[in-house]
Amino acid sequence: MRIERLPGKIIPNFSPSGRSLIQCKNWPDHKQRIVKACLSRPFLLRIGRLRSGFLKTDEPPLPWLQTMKLLAIDTSGDACSAALLMDGAIDQLFEIAPRRHGERILPMMQTLLDRAGLRLTDLDALAFGRGPGSFTGVRIAVSVIQGAAFGAHLPVVPISTLGALAQGQFRRGGQRRLLAALDARMDEVYWGCFEVCDDGLAAPLCEERVYSPDRVEFPAEIDWYGVGSGWAAYAARLRTRVGDALFDANPDIFCEARDIAVMAAAKMLMGRQMPPELAAPVYLRDQVTRT
Template sequence: MLRLLAIETAGEACSVALYQGGEVTERFEIAPRRHAALVLPWAEALMADAGIALSQLDAIAFGRGPGSFTGLRIAAGVTQGLAFGADVPVVPVSTLAALAYGAHVASGKANILAAVDARMKEVYWGAYRFDGRGNAELIGEECVCAPDLVPLPAGDDWYGAGSGWESYVDVLSGQCGLPEADNLSDWQSHAADVARLASVLYQAGEMVSPELASPVYLRNNVADKPKPKV
């Protein structure tokens, strides 16, 4: 039986989930700035409730972004520490894909336009299509851009999800040709959905060693250091 622990702290929500042979238990809370304090206690509590030890996990998954820079570093750092301790691989999962998956299940829509408010008048953007088994297909590439420049994939019956739709619903709806009501603007990425997608990736052999578990920021200047004053 496949056992995965999943962590998602890319946005305002903090969540941890335990996947066991298709069954998922999760702790989830909208908790800005409390991610670091919640993640480890929640992970320990989920495993204690299930009666399993860290060493019994097959892998640890995390939402690799894009999202909050601090949140992504927390998820990657905790995941690396736990994976090293358990001597198991890591499964990085796109936060946009996990958001789209949850919105797909909640809305029943097969084609999801995931948009997360990236600040700086931009959104993190990804278009995902789901088949009857819930497998996610990224259409094009994930990107960060202004809401009026998001790339719209071919086809119709698209549906929006994520905080970007709340912040820029008029612009995104106009750009995508969607009614302003055709979205789940309050939808957050969940660790439970990170775990479900990670189970597919794990079985496809798409794992990495813990030292290679790193966030995906999409913005090239995230690691830039301030220039010295002259």
């Protein structure tokens, strides 16, 4: 097992215009006032910006993030990971464990809670990679999160695994235009196009779909960066299809729970959590009629 601990405090870099600040109906009024005050232009200008899209500083993080406690998991591929967001920092456990997700993910979640001295009921929400990916792996994530959330009376936040792949590559290399492709077998890829905006979060530019590698679609831009296992399984065909618009690709990365946690925290800010009974896997292939 590889244990990763991410030091420092991570603060979402929301634009001074407040574009990313949407009131959460479930938040107490005092929390909404705190967030608005901290996202004011003087606050952002005083701290400054980093190319990473997140603000890292020795100063205290935004109060809402400092007090948010969120546990995220991903079991959508060969990797299995769990991450705890607490006090503005992320603690992650990551392991390559094909076909062992069911036996590994619950101990990983419990280890993170034990290291932080928390119980499940101390959390604000649970997040998970909702797919696409391995049918069995995605179902495991949904089942585990639903069971835990029901027992602890917590809301859940589903996150696209393609979006989390894009978010992870931005975290590693700073690329902002990303073409995420996962090997879907049957001569197909799960496909999504993303752009990282000023708030430091990967936003979809197209509908996530299943494609033949020779027929993927993407916006007419340049300097795209490919991520995911599809760029290994169908490298030549995808590169031919994207052509000169492709800058480079990294096929050797996995979806990680720490990126799911960051994206889920932003969704929590926007009030986009849901009750556990509404959590559902996204397979994509069910939405496509094969010809």
